[in-house]
Every structure is written in structure tokens, then in C-alpha cells.
Amino acid sequence: MSLTPLPKIMLEPLVRNALLEDLGRAGDITTDAIVPAELQDSMHLRARQPGVVAGLDLAALAFRLIDPSVKLKVERAEGQQIAAGDLIASVTGPARGLLTAERTALNFLCHLSGIASVTRTVVDAVRDHEAQIVCTRKTTPGLRAVEKYAVRAGGGANHRFGLDDAVLIKDNHIAMAGGIRPAIERARAHCGHMVKIEVEVDTLDQLEEALATGVDAVLLDNMSNETLKRAVGLVDGRAITEASGRVTPETAPEIAATGVDLISIGWLTHSAPILDIGLDHV
CATH class of the missing domain: 3.20.20.70 (Aldolase class I)
Incomplete structure (x- = not known):
């Protein structure tokens, strides 16, 4: 299946507004208080149930808007069927950036993957x-x-x-x-x-x-x-x-x-x- 990604210029306002809504007036006070600024870390995006992946570009953008140095490595492509436990992507970079962007990235990824998954069910x-x-x-x-x-x-x-x-x-x-x-x-x-x-x-x-x-x-x-x-x-x-x-x-x-x-x-x-x-x- 050929799936053309949406232009970044369309996605950035959506992700930026979602992050601003989450950051509020003072930013991530929990992470800033607990996690050292210099700490680097890696995390895995994993499926907890079978389905179809969609929304990785928005998830990646959420991390990079918080910290441009965050790297996301895709393991399962958009539109690909996945099983429970599958590694979808790994993210590496400043730990504060990973934690601050986590919920926004997951909100987009889980929601859009849900739509892709039910669509595939009916298509099949x-x-x-x-x-x-x-x-x-x-x-x-x-x-x-x-x-x-x-x-x-x-x-x-x-x-x-x-x-x-x-x-x-x-x-x-x-x-x-x-x-x-x-x-x-x-x-x-x-x-x-x-x-x-x-x-x-x-x-x-x-x-x-x-x-x-x-x-x-x-x-x-x-x-x-x-x-x-x-x-x-x-x-x-x-x-x-x-x-x-x-x-x-x-x-x-x-x-x-x-x-x-x-x-x-x-x-x-x-x-x-x-x-x-x-x-x-x-």
C-alpha cells in the first residue's frame, strides 16, 4: 500500500497547540523537578494490543518541538499491521524532553492508530x-x-x-x-x-x-x-x-x-x- 505522508506544515499547528495546552503556564513542573537537565535516555513505543499504526509523524513532531535533539527511529511503518508487544519506534534524547512530550505524542498516536485499526477491520x-x-x-x-x-x-x-x-x-x-x-x-x-x-x-x-x-x-x-x-x-x-x-x-x-x-x-x-x-x- 502506498501512503503519502501529510506535509509537516499541516501537522505542526495541531501538535504545537496540543503541547501548549498541556504545558499550561509553567511547563512540566513534575519532570523539571525530578529529572536532571543533562540526563539522556531511551524509551520504546510498544503496542499493547494488535492493530494498525498511524500518527508516527505527529508523535515524532511532539518530541522534536519540545527538544529538537530527540531522535525517533521507526520500526513499524505507517499503515502496517502490528501485534501486541511489537516495538513500533524508539525515541532517544534528553530525558526531560521525552517525558514532557510523552502524553501528547501518545494521544495522537493512539487515537489515529485506533481509527486505522477499525478501518482495516471493515476493509478486511x-x-x-x-x-x-x-x-x-x-x-x-x-x-x-x-x-x-x-x-x-x-x-x-x-x-x-x-x-x-x-x-x-x-x-x-x-x-x-x-x-x-x-x-x-x-x-x-x-x-x-x-x-x-x-x-x-x-x-x-x-x-x-x-x-x-x-x-x-x-x-x-x-x-x-x-x-x-x-x-x-x-x-x-x-x-x-x-x-x-x-x-x-x-x-x-x-x-x-x-x-x-x-x-x-x-x-x-x-x-x-x-x-x-x-x-x-x-
Whole structure:
């Protein structure tokens, strides 16, 4: 799998703000009181449960923003499956820097690895089908770019990043526009030819109206698997089909078997548990 790292200029403000929040007004008074300034040390980042690694760049940045002399050696690459007890990376440098940055580094690493891990679980569940697993905009405020990156690290893909990169006409838009056709026509007249248009539909009648008007993608919301299969047949390749609603690793294979192109899941980012990773003294 090819996984392009995010530019450091995107990551630094996130990590810097997290460190400033932790350091408060007086810095790490515990470490400064106990650990000699000249002490050098090494610590290991180890997995305490199986999963997928994501967020090492943010962890490394946390250490280096506290002390640029800290060195992080990666042993398990981003997107790599790991087992409990595996050494993910080692960090070496001034002991004060290691301890002061520890929690911020782990917060990012555990959170993003958790997202990557649950994504991989669903991706593996549908591996016998063509459907691709995608995330949504249900992300932690301020962390959307890195959480969507973590989904990619887990083998998934991204839906739109924000309100400005694609049109997604949902039920409230349709209600306020007075129907599917006027909603699509207004969107097409307002946006340029480079912007794709997707419409959320709940019924096959709505789907037929959307297809007759012309769209790039249809979001088939909370449909039964039988209805999803009929919807895919109606679309017949004229638009991208996306299934959404009540998706779990257990239900995903049957949803994928209907022939949909995408399965979108909000909980990949908004409810993924952390992956337990520790920073242990060597």
C-alpha cells in the first residue's frame, strides 16, 4: 500500500497547540523537578494490543518541538499491521524532553492508530467484494485532515473533506428546494463543471428522479440489502452508488455483496476506540 505522508506544515499547528495546552503556564513542573537537565535516555513505543499504526509523524513532531535533539527511529511503518508487544519506534534524547512530550505524542498516536485499526477491520470484512470503505465529515473539530489520513492508513478512502469540494444534496436540502429535481438543477447552475453532484435518496422513486435529472453519485441511505441490490440495478453504471447507515464489520459484507461502489461509515472517525500503545523506559 502506498501512503503519502501529510506535509509537516499541516501537522505542526495541531501538535504545537496540543503541547501548549498541556504545558499550561509553567511547563512540566513534575519532570523539571525530578529529572536532571543533562540526563539522556531511551524509551520504546510498544503496542499493547494488535492493530494498525498511524500518527508516527505527529508523535515524532511532539518530541522534536519540545527538544529538537530527540531522535525517533521507526520500526513499524505507517499503515502496517502490528501485534501486541511489537516495538513500533524508539525515541532517544534528553530525558526531560521525552517525558514532557510523552502524553501528547501518545494521544495522537493512539487515537489515529485506533481509527486505522477499525478501518482495516471493515476493509478486511469486504475484501471479497469490490466495494470501497470510506469515511465521512463526522470528525473531531480541528483533526479532520489527520483522521482522514488515518482512514487511508487503514486501507480505506475518503469522502469529501469539507462543504466546498463537492455537492451533497441531503434530505433537508431537498425539502427546502421543493424536490430533488430543483435541488439538482440549482446546484448544477451554481457550481462549475468540475464539481461533482451527489444526492441522498431513501427510496427507489427518489433514486429514479435523481437519475432522470442527472447526477454523479447517489447516496443510498438506510436501505435494506434487498433494496440496495435493486437500486444498483436501476443505476446500471450511470452514477457511483454509495451505501450508508447501520454499517458494522458484521453487516458490511452483505452490504458490499449488493454491488454498491462505496460504503460510508461515520463511526470510523467519530467513535473509534484508541489503540493502546505505551511509551516504556528501556
